[in-house]
Amino acid sequence: MAQPSAALKKSFPRRLARNYRQNPYIYWMALPVVLYYLLFHYLPMFGIVIAFQNFRPARGVFGSQWVGMQNFQDFFRSPFAPRLIRNTILINVYSILWGFPAPILLALMLNEVRASAYKRVIQTVSYMPHFISLVVICGMIKEFSLINGLFNDVRAFFGLERVGILSEAKMFRTVYIASGIWQQIGWGSIIYLATLAGADPNLYEAAVIDGANRFQRIIHVTLPVLVPLIVMQFILRMGQMMNVGSEKIILLYTPLTYETGDVISSYVYRRGLQETKYSLGTAIGLFNSLINMCLVVGTNALSRKVLDESLW
Amino acid sequence: MKRKLLVFLLVLTMLVSASSALAAASIDYPVENGHTLSIWAPLNSAAAKKITSYNENESFIFAQEYTGISLEFVHPAIGQETESFNLMIASEEYTDMVTVWNPMYPGGNVAAVEDGVFIDLTDKLDEYSPAFAEILATNTEYWREISTPDGRILAYTGYKNSTDKQEGSYNRLQVRADWLEESGLGILRTIADYEAFFQWILDNKEGVIPLAIEGDGFDATLAIAFELYEANYSLRDGALYASRYDPALKDYLEMMHRWYEKGYLSKDFVSVDRQNAFETGAAAMFSYTSVDTYTRCASLGIPVENLPYLRQEEGQQLHGFYAIWPNNTVYTTITTKCEYPEEAMEFIDFGYTEFGANVYNFGYPERAWVYGEDGKPQYTDYMLHNPDYANINDSTHILKLHSGGIARMRYSDAVTIPDNVLDPGCLTYRLQWMDDPNYDIDYCIPSLVYTTEDNDRHASLWTDIKTYSDEMILKFITGAESLDNFDNYLATLKSMGIEECLEISQRTYDAFMQKTPAK
Known part of the structure; x- marks a missing residue:
């Protein structure tokens, strides 16, 4: 009983490091999935900004004109x-x-x-x-x-x-x-x-x-x-x-x-x-x-x- | 004495300037240290049956050998040209040159140059494309068509200097000749004639649809009787008008609705493949290109005949929907990614020289054609009776360049399509009814080049207008919408901004007619 509460008091990185030492393979297994979501689902979200632009491919996201709504x-x-x-x-x-x-x-x-x-x-x-x-x-x-x-x-x-x-x-x-x-x-x-x-x-x-x-x-x-x-x-x-x-x-x-x-x-x-x-x-x-x-x-x-x- | 010297000097300067002009008037091929240039171009679907790249096309083989500049073709998948082009633009990996049927860049070539995708050719034309510049200088109509509103040249386009602008009317109503004869109605000319024939088909040919038309219900060969055209705008008494917004549309739709109700049109004409329907005997008449129908029906053994355009009454003056303008579409542009734009210009210019035009129009010199006694190219057996090409249509796209590929000078189909040369009947078929005394092309206008702003505004209004109008035209024909609501239809178009579209286009057209070359 005392152990989890003690663990909770510790900072997140220390808990993570400790958990990693205990279950290293699970973290390695999860890595490709996490990367997949980051690369293909979170990174492209940046592209949403073109909804508020008059986007022209040749000018790119930074060169296109902002048009609000x-x-x-x-x-x-x-x-x-x-x-x-x-x-x-x-x-x-x-x-x-x-x-x-x-x-x-x-x-x-x-x-x-x-x-x-x-x-x-x-x-x-x-x-x-x-x-x-x-x-x-x-x-x-x-x-x-x-x-x-x-x-x-x-x-x-x-x-x-x-x-x-x-x-x-x-x-x-x-x-x-x-x-x-x-x-x-x-x-x-x-x-x-x-x-x-x-x-x-x-x-x-x-x-x-x-x-x-x-x-x-x-x-x-x-x-x-x-x-x-x-x-x-x-x-x-x-x-x-x-x-x-x-x-x-x-x-x-x-x-x-x-x-x-x-x-x-x-x-x-x-x-x-x-x-x-x-x-x-x-x-x-x-x-x-x-x-x-x-x-x-x-x-x-x-x-x-x-x-x-x-x-x- | 002094005066003589002056004259002498004057003559001398004239000679010098003349000779320098002559020197500039042509490029010495092959060019020194020619590079390989990449070019994006849709591959003609007929050519794609036999070759995978225009590098195997004999006109291009010769052009590369002769100019000392090599080409590397990039072909989009057939049917996905637009997507492929957009992808290329979005990825910013352009080829050195780009050939398209019609400007594909959103906002047109003007926007493409503004956005830094294509280069402005205006200032370099005299030096690197003298043959093309010469054409522009001598043919004001052509210059007007392809120059921007402020007089710049951004693209090479196909050039056809036809003395007869009517030559191109190739879409006609095609009818089963045996049934027409059987009906004893003779040549069909007026709406009443056509209706009599359709009724005869219904009464005598069980299960045959009298008429198969274009799926959008707006069939050019029929609408012409009401001065209506598929093109966005036409010209009447100096003012532009839009057929979709014209009161005469009601008369046309009334006729089509009547035909639909009487069964002259198939109940599902929207989804019927009209060519297939005619060739399998399921339809008695359809509108299509005459040469294509003639050759296909000849090989299938179907008796077919061309009909004159539909008229409301005998002798009505018709205004054609298609004219040959010097600008024969096909645009070749040079991109900002091209390392040797001058070389690209020199290569393209070859197609505007007389010899180069012969190469593209007729094929490999001394192989596919030789100069005849009249000094004009004549096909050899290599082109006309080549054992490798059972179907002459294939060789049209492989042993010579029929269409697409690159912008260049184009000759009349009558002399360049081997079919026409081989079978005079084919040409006769195409030219049938061309001697119609009550036919002109006064209502046609050339394609308009808008400024970027006008283009954006026009496109954003026109898309919804077209969607709505396409839908309503079909509904009026099938009766899903009563023609009593035609005035509502016009009012809706007005509320959607069609008058602003007309205004923009009228302004553009007026400016177009007024602009003249700076020189």
């Missing part, structure tokens, strides 16, 4: 800003609504499959699309969505009218999110299946003895095992609320679907990269990151209060 004003005054923010949030809300539970459901279902060979085939087939390049996926979606494409063949089979699926603003989110689920469901379920593999068999045995049927076992045994993981995944997912990958949007949208499909990242791509307005892009990125951070902190606090589960 001009870039932020430019974005928020743009007639498209409200729509961009709305579309970004809506795509994310719907993605979480439909896309977040999908791999959990798949994992729960696969967990109940007893035929091992069948289970493996399903798993492999379902995570295969994850490895196909996004450009190819979008090429397939475009081809299938044509008037004479696969999706319209299916519609026609059921007596529905053929429509230009990717030319209709109201269908854009559906196509975007459904294809996202299709591509990522198998891959996303792996982490849940891995957790379930470590579930205590005694719990299931006890549940069976208590007379629980299959469905009740899923609800009362399997699901609680997953809760900590689900909460963690959810909190991290909330940190992506203002992000929608620009690549897939740009590959799929047309001016006809800007109404629902144009998001912050695609706007940043058009203005920031194509027109090389790096400052504007950085300003919008900074704005997004601030909101994302607030959401992560908020969700985490909420979860700690309600579920007693949290990241930190």
